[in-house]
Amino acid sequence: MKKFLLATVALAALAGAQSARAADLGARSYPYATKAPAYMAPIYNWTGFYVGAHIGGAFSSDNNFSGLATGNNSNGRFLGGLQVGADWQFAPSWVIGAEGQYSWVGGSVGAVFPGGYTYKNSQRGLGSITGRFGYTWGPGLVYVKGGYAYSDNNESVTLAGLPVGFGTTGDHRNGYTVGAGLEYMFAPSWSAKVEYDYYNFGSASFTAPPALVATGSFTTDDHTFKAGVNYRFNWAGAPVVGRY
Known part of the structure; x- marks a missing residue:
């Protein structure tokens, strides 16, 4: 026991x-013992420099020369070009920036006058230096812009197909532009945008030849629609991983 x-x-x-x-x-x-890392959503930052390209169309006014119909002004003309700029994001959902842009333009605008005179502007390009201001919600940015604009004009007047000397008042090469757009970051360092811009280069009238002096004034302006893509430097959109 x-x-x-x-x-x-x-x-x-x-x-x-x-x-x-x-x-x-x-x-x-x-x-x-450890716990798995907690995934956090990407943090988007618009601050930095960018370069890009765009394509689109340009449309000019059709109400010049005292109401005289001005040929193919209202028809669309193809454009394509480049842009470079810089943005700064602050406060924290606002973005301010500056951009330089140049667009090559195809086609021409003009008018045929009584008596056989023809005016033609083979506008070769549109340039601008603008500021822009926008509101961002992560990958999206809506903005307005405005500033200096330049029209690369190539003008001529002909009579019965032969060149004729002419003169005009006013400077219709230098002017202003205003516009608005929407941009979206679709991948690290890359964003796509759509944009509308209005260009105005002022009014002018003929001082020669005498037959065109009384035809009234004309305005050089353009409505443009563009779609483009930008490559962004110093983009801070990489995912952040936290531990606890």
Whole structure:
């Protein structure tokens, strides 16, 4: 009987020791336990420089020369070009920036006058230096812009197909532009945009030849629609991973 009791006590003591050891091992392993990293949404930042390209169309006014119909002014002309700029994001959802842009323009505008005179402007390009101001919600940016504009005009007057000397008042090469657009970051360092711009280069009238002096004034202006893509430097849109 004594042997049986001693054996029972020994087994109970051994079981308790094993339980204590297991508990101790479990406690030691806790400091080494880790949790999986928590994913955080990408943080978008518009601050930085960019370069890009665009394509689109240009449309000119058709109400010049005292109402005289001005040929193909209202027809669309293809344009394509480049842009370079810089943005700064602040406060924290506002963006301010500056941009230089040049668009090559195809086609021409003009008018045919009574008496056989023809005026033609093979406008070769539109340039601008503008500021822009916008509101961002992460990857999206809506903005307005405005500033200086330049029209690269190539003008001529002909009579019966032959060149005729002419003169005009006013400077219809230098003017202003205003516009608005929407831009969206679709990948790290890349954004796409759509934009409308209005260009106005003022009014002018003929001083020669005499037959055109009384035809009234004309305005050099353009409505443009563009779609483009930008490559952005110093873009801070990489995902952030946090631990806890």
